[in-house]
Structure formats: C-alpha cells, structure tokens
Amino acid sequence: MKSIHLDDGRKISFLHHVCEKENAPTIVFVHGFPLDHSMWAGQMPLREVASLIMPDLIGFGQSDQVSDGVSMQQLADDVAELLQQLGATKVIWCGLSMGGYVGWEFLKNHSEMLSGLVCCNTRATADDEKTARGRRVAAAQVVETGADPVAAAMREKLFSKSTLETKPEVVASVVDVIRSTAPATIAxxxxxxxxxxxxxxxxxxxxxPVLVVAGEDDVITPANEMQVMAMEIPGSTFVELSEAGHMSPLERPEAFNHAVVHWIGQ
Ligand code: MLT
Incomplete structure (x- = not known):
C-alpha cells in the first residue's frame, strides 16, 4: 500500500500495479460504501493486461479520516488529483455502487482523463426523498451505535445466497472492513x-466505451434496472453475472475479469 498527500495535506492511500505490457490501459478501481480497496482483491489478475490503481477514498481504509463532510464531487476530485500525481493522464474508471456515483462526477468534471467506464452494481439516478431521509436517519444512528449494526445489516444485502453459503471468508472480509470503518465516515x-x-x-x-456489470441476485441495484441504464448509454456492453449479488467483482472474480478483458480487447 502506498500513499500520497493531496495539495490540501490529506493523505490518500492506494495500491498501484504497473503493467509492463506496451500500450496497456490504466484502470482505476473505486470501491463501494462503506468499504475500501480490498474489495478488488479478485481483480489483481487484471495486472497482466492493465495498470491498476486502487485507492481508499478519503475516510475509508488507510486514507485520512473525514474532517469536514464529503461530497461525491470532492471524492472524484481527490481521485483526479491522485491520478495526476501518479502521471496517469487517461484512465478507465471502474466503480462499484458508490464508486460508480463518484465516477459520474469524474465523467462530468474530468472527462479529459477518461478513456472508458466500467459501471458495476450502480445507478445514475439520485435518491428519492424516502431513501434520502433513510440515509439521514442512518447517518445520525451510526454515530451513536458504531459500525457493527451497519455491518450486520449490510451482510445480508451485499451478497448472493450462493456467496453467503459457499464463500464465508469473502463475506467475513467485507464485514470486517465495514466494522473497522469510522462511524463519522459512514455518516x-x-x-x-x-x-x-x-x-x-x-x-x-x-x-x-462503457461496460455495465450487474449481479443476478443484487437487491440494492437490481440487474433489470442496470440493464435499462445500459440501454441509455450509446454502444455500451451489458453483462449480468449469475450467482452474484451487489459485490459482483468480489463474488465472481473470474467471470468479472473475463468480461473486462473481453471488453478492453474489443
Ligand atoms: C454501495 O455499495 O456503495 C452502496 O450500496 C451505495 C448506496 O448505498 O447507494
């Protein structure tokens, strides 16, 4: 794990693997909520075909804590600054769920740095008022209760039945990350x-070019909703992974990586 300081002094941590292959693209992998770079463990084999940058967004993992609130735009700007410091001028943005929300801001504000998008288990719409209210309640609660109840609640929602039954170590690693995330960051x-x-x-x-990846059993961003989103994006490729929930790259890494390699090669 490496780290750099952004211009305003905040430390951002990241994994960086440089691919020796000529003309290899760079993929920046941006994690979901409330996780960190470790959710991309299954994507390490992609370093054979691409340089990989996997940051911990501010507040998460080993990056500095949030001092004064965050916004999706600020998180996108932070990643852009990290990429500039690393000399990565063109990247494919691969974001899962919240990492996808941050990706839309990157597309809007840093399009000159973008050569492709992989949208995993995410959506382009904003929250409706009921969902937004639920988040405000959850934000107030987590500061009182700590992250354990969040981890317990999310455990059931993040994975397919198959992952819950057959990959307990994968489930446990994600639960551990959520439990160790600062309540202030979650809020x-x-x-x-x-x-x-x-x-x-x-x-x-x-x-x-855009690749949209959905999980057949995703209850947070359902596959049919993601397919509709993909149909709105000219020329996009849609892939639905069976026996995968909301964490599809972690649940079905080989199938996910295969889809990415195939899409890059097109
Ligand atoms: C995530 O996985 O990043 C979250 O489910 C996003 C959300 O709560 O909308």
Whole structure:
C-alpha cells in the first residue's frame, strides 16, 4: 500500500500495479460504501493486461479520516488529483455502487482523463426523498451505535445466497472492513450520497466505451434496472453475472475479469 498527500495535506492511500505490457490501459478501481480497496482483491489478475490503481477514498481504509463532510464531487476530485500525481493522464474508471456515483462526477468534471467506464452494481439516478431521509436517519444512528449494526445489516444485502453459503471468508472480509470503518465516515458518506446529483440525462451523451456489470441476485441495484441504464448509454456492453449479488467483482472474480478483458480487447 502506498500513499500520497493531496495539495490540501490529506493523505490518500492506494495500491498501484504497473503493467509492463506496451500500450496497456490504466484502470482505476473505486470501491463501494462503506468499504475500501480490498474489495478488488479478485481483480489483481487484471495486472497482466492493465495498470491498476486502487485507492481508499478519503475516510475509508488507510486514507485520512473525514474532517469536514464529503461530497461525491470532492471524492472524484481527490481521485483526479491522485491520478495526476501518479502521471496517469487517461484512465478507465471502474466503480462499484458508490464508486460508480463518484465516477459520474469524474465523467462530468474530468472527462479529459477518461478513456472508458466500467459501471458495476450502480445507478445514475439520485435518491428519492424516502431513501434520502433513510440515509439521514442512518447517518445520525451510526454515530451513536458504531459500525457493527451497519455491518450486520449490510451482510445480508451485499451478497448472493450462493456467496453467503459457499464463500464465508469473502463475506467475513467485507464485514470486517465495514466494522473497522469510522462511524463519522459512514455518516458523512450517507449524507453525501443522499445529496448526490441525478446523472440520468448524461447517459445518452457518453462518448467513451462503457461496460455495465450487474449481479443476478443484487437487491440494492437490481440487474433489470442496470440493464435499462445500459440501454441509455450509446454502444455500451451489458453483462449480468449469475450467482452474484451487489459485490459482483468480489463474488465472481473470474467471470468479472473475463468480461473486462473481453471488453478492453474489443
Ligand atoms: C454501495 O455499495 O456503495 C452502496 O450500496 C451505495 C448506496 O448505498 O447507494
């Protein structure tokens, strides 16, 4: 794990694997909520075909804690600054769920750095008022209760039945990450997601290649909703992974990596 300091002094940690292959693309993998770079453990084999950058967003993993709230735009700007410091001028953004929400901001504000998008288990719409209210309640609660109840509740929602039954070590690693995430970060991210913009109108205007990956058993961002989103994006590729829930790259790493390699090679 490496780290750099952003211009304002905050430390951001990341994994970086440089691919020796000529003309290999760079993929930046941006984790979901409330996780860190370790959710991409199954994507390490992709270093044979691409350089990989896997940051911990501010507040998460080994990066500095959140001091004053966050926004999806700020998180995107932080990653852009990290990439600039690393000399990565063009990247494929691969974001899962919240990492996808941050990706829309990257597309809007840093499009000159973007050569493609992999949208995993995410959506372009903003929260409706009921969901936003639920997040505000959850943000207030987590500061009182700590992260353990969040981990317990999310455990049931993040994975397919198959993963829950057959891959307990995968489930346990994600639960551990959630439990070790600072309640203040969880609260700040919930509030930031509740205020995020709606990017649906942007979808038909996307000019870079896009791969949309859904999990057959995802109850948070259902596959049929993701397929509708993919149909709005000109020329996009849609892949639905069987026996995968919301954490599809971690639950079905080989199938996911195969889809990415195939899409890059097109
Ligand atoms: C995530 O996986 O990042 C979250 O489920 C996003 C959300 O709560 O909308």
């Amino acid at each position: 700040a991210a919930q509030l930031a997601m509740s205020k995020r913009s709606d990017f649906s109108e942007l979808l038909p205007q996307i000019e870079v």
